[in-house]
Amino acid sequence: MRDRRRDRTGRPVVGLPERLLLALVVGAANVGGAAISFVIVAFVLPKEEFADPVALRVVNLLWLLGYLLLVLPIGMWFGSRRLTVRHGRSERDVVLGAPGRIVRGIGVMWLGAAILFCLLNLQYSGRLAFSTTVSITIGGISTCALSYLLVERILRRAATRVMSGAAPRQRRLVTGVMVRSVGFWALGTAVPVTGLMVAGLTALVFEDSSRVQLAVTMLALGGTAIFAGLLTTVGAARAIADPVLTVRRALARVQDGDLDVHVPVYDNTELGQLQAGVNGMVEGLRERDRIRDLFGRHVGRDVAEAAAARTGGIRLGGEVRPVAVLFVDLTGSTAMVAHRPPEEVVAQLNRFFGVVIECVEQAGGWINKFEGDAALAVFGAPLALDDAPGAALSAARSLGERLAAEMPEIAAGIGVSAGDAVAGNVGDPSRYEYTVIGDPVNEAARLTELAKTVPGGVVAAARAVAAAGDEAASWRAGDRVTLRGRDEPTAIHTPVRAAEEDPAAVPG
Numbered sequence: 001m002r003d004r005r006r007d008r009t010g011r012p013v014v015g016l017p018e019r020l021l022l023a024l025v026v027g028a029a030n031v032g033g034a035a036i037s038f039v040i041v042a043f044v045l046p047k048e049e050f051a052d053p054v055a056l057r058v059v060n061l062l063w064l065l066g067y068l069l070l071v072l073p074i075g076m077w078f079g080s081r082r083l084t085v086r087h088g089r090s091e092r093d094v095v096l097g098a099p100g101r102i103v104r105g106i107g108v109m110w111l112g113a114a115i116l117f118c119l120l121n122l123q124y125s126g127r128l129a130f131s132t133t134v135s136i137t138i139g140g141i142s143t144c145a146l147s148y149l150l151v152e153r154i155l156r157r158a159a160t161r162v163m164s165g166a167a168p169r170q171r172r173l174v175t176g177v178m179v180r181s182v183g184f185w186a187l188g189t190a191v192p193v194t195g196l197m198v199a200g201l202t203a204l205v206f207e208d209s210s211r212v213q214l215a216v217t218m219l220a221l222g223g224t225a226i227f228a229g230l231l232t233t234v235g236a237a238r239a240i241a242d243p244v245l246t247v248r249r250a251l252a253r254v255q256d257g258d259l260d261v262h263v264p265v266y267d268n269t270e271l272g273q274l275q276a277g278v279n280g281m282v283e284g285l286r287e288r289d290r291i292r293d294l295f296g297r298h299v300g301r302d303v304a305e306a307a308a309a310r311t312g313g314i315r316l317g318g319e320v321r322p323v324a325v326l327f328v329d330l331t332g333s334t335a336m337v338a339h340r341p342p343e344e345v346v347a348q349l350n351r352f353f354g355v356v357i358e359c360v361e362q363a364g365g366w367i368n369k370f371e372g373d374a375a376l377a378v379f380g381a382p383l384a385l386d387d388a389p390g391a392a393l394s395a396a397r398s399l400g401e402r403l404a405a406e407m408p409e410i411a412a413g414i415g416v417s418a419g420d421a422v423a424g425n426v427g428d429p430s431r432y433e434y435t436v437i438g439d440p441v442n443e444a445a446r447l448t449e450l451a452k453t454v455p456g457g458v459v460a461a462a463r464a465v466a467a468a469g470d471e472a473a474s475w476r477a478g479d480r481v482t483l484r485g486r487d488e489p490t491a492i493h494t495p496v497r498a499a500e501e502d503p504a505a506v507p508g
Helices: 002-009 016-044 053-082 091-122 126-154 156-163 177-206 211-255 270-299 301-309 333-339 342-362 388-406 439-451 462-467 470-474 496-501
Strands: 317-330 366-371 374-379 412-428 431-437 458-461 475-481 490-495
Touching: 016 053, 016 091, 016 126, 016 211, 053 091, 091 126, 091 156, 126 156, 126 177, 126 211, 177 211, 211 270, 317 342, 317 388, 317 431, 317 439, 317 462, 342 366, 342 374, 342 388, 366 431, 374 388, 374 439, 388 412, 388 458, 388 462, 388 470, 388 490, 412 439, 412 462, 431 439, 439 458, 439 490, 458 462, 462 475, 462 490, 470 475
Parallel strands: 412 458
Antiparallel strands: 317 374, 317 412, 366 374, 412 431, 458 490, 475 490
C-alpha cells in the first residue's frame, strides 16, 4: 500500500525553495506577457471607432483578470506535477524533460486565452478579434521561449545532480546547440517582428490609421520586439556561454597542473557532452598520472621520464657509458629472518631502504633494484652526471654515517666502483627492465663483501676515487686486495674518518 500511495502522489525532484522560485518567476513572466499583450491591444494597435471603447477595455480587462486567477493556480499545479517522479519514470528524465513539459502546458494556457478573447471580441468586431488573437499568440510564443530559459536555468542544480557527470543522450533534432540558437532567435525576435509586420499590413489594408497613430504603433511594437528579443537572446546566449565557461575554467586548472577538477554536467545538448568529455579527459589524465607515479616508484623517476620521452618506442639493448655504482648489503640478514617475525623484518628493511634511497637521491643517483636485503644504485645513467664517481662516493659516505647514527642495531657493507658499463633495457619486449651491466657492477658487489669486515662498512675501488673530483679528498688509500671471483688485485679506498678511527683495521 505504501508503494502504491507513493507512486500516485509522486516524489518531487527538487526542493520546496526551487519549486517556489519556479512558480514565482514563471508566473511573473506570464503575467507580464499578458499585461503587455493587453496594453498593445487596448491602447496601441489601430482599430475602428467604438461607441464605448472604455467599457470594451474594462470587459476585456475583467476577463483577463478572471482568466489569470483561474489558470495560474492550475499552471502551478501542473508544473508541480511535471517535477515529480511517477509511473516508473526516472528522475533524470523528469528533470531534463521538465522545461519542455512545463512550457507545453504554458502554451496550452496561452492558446486557450487566444481562443477565449477571439470569441469575446468577435461580437464587437472581426478586426478587433483578429488583432487580439494575433497579439495574444505572439505574446504567448515569446513568453514560452522566455519561460523555457528560466525553467532550465533554475533546474540547473537538479540537472547536475541527476546527470552525475554522464554525457546526455544525443537527440540532435531536439537539443542541438544550433537548433536551440535558431529556435530562440525565431521565438524571441522573428515572431515579435512578424507581429510588427502584421500590424503594418493591417493598417495598410484598412487605410484608417493616421500618421501619428501608425508611428506610435510601430514604436510600441518595435520596442516590445527589441525587449523580448533581448531577453530571449541573452538567455539563450547564457545557456551556451555558461557551459563553455565552466569548461574553460576547468581546462585552465588542468593546464596549471591541478587534476582535481570536475565539471558539473547540466546541459542537455552537445555542450553537456563537452562537459562530460572534459571530465573523462581529466579522469584519464589522473589515471595516467597515477600509473606514471607507480611506474616511477618501481623503476625510478629518471628512468620513467626517459622512457616516456622516447618517441620511437622502447627498444631492447643499451649503450656503453661511464657510470658509478653503489652496492649496499645488510649483514646477518639470514639470522634476522630466522629469529624475528616477518612483519618486523619487513619494517626493518623498509627503514633501511628509506635511508638508502634518501642518500642516493640526494647525491643525484637512482636505485636500480632491490635484491632482498641489498640494493644497487647507479650514478650517471639514465641521466648523465658531471661527476658520477664523486656523487657515488659522497652517497656512500653519507649512507655509512646515517646508518651508524640512525640504525646502530644493524650492520651493512657498502661498495663503490666506477667505469664503463652497458646501460639499457634487458629482457623481452613483453617484459623488460632498465639496468646497468658491466664490470663496475660486479666489482661493487664484491667490494660490499669486503666492506662488511672494515670499520664504517664502506669501501671504494681506487678507480672510482681517481675519477672523482673534490670528493676524492675525503678518501684514503689502503692495500690492494684480490676480490672473490677476480684474478687481479683491486686497490682499496676507505673514507678518511673510518681510516683515522682504526688505521690498523684498514686493508694495507
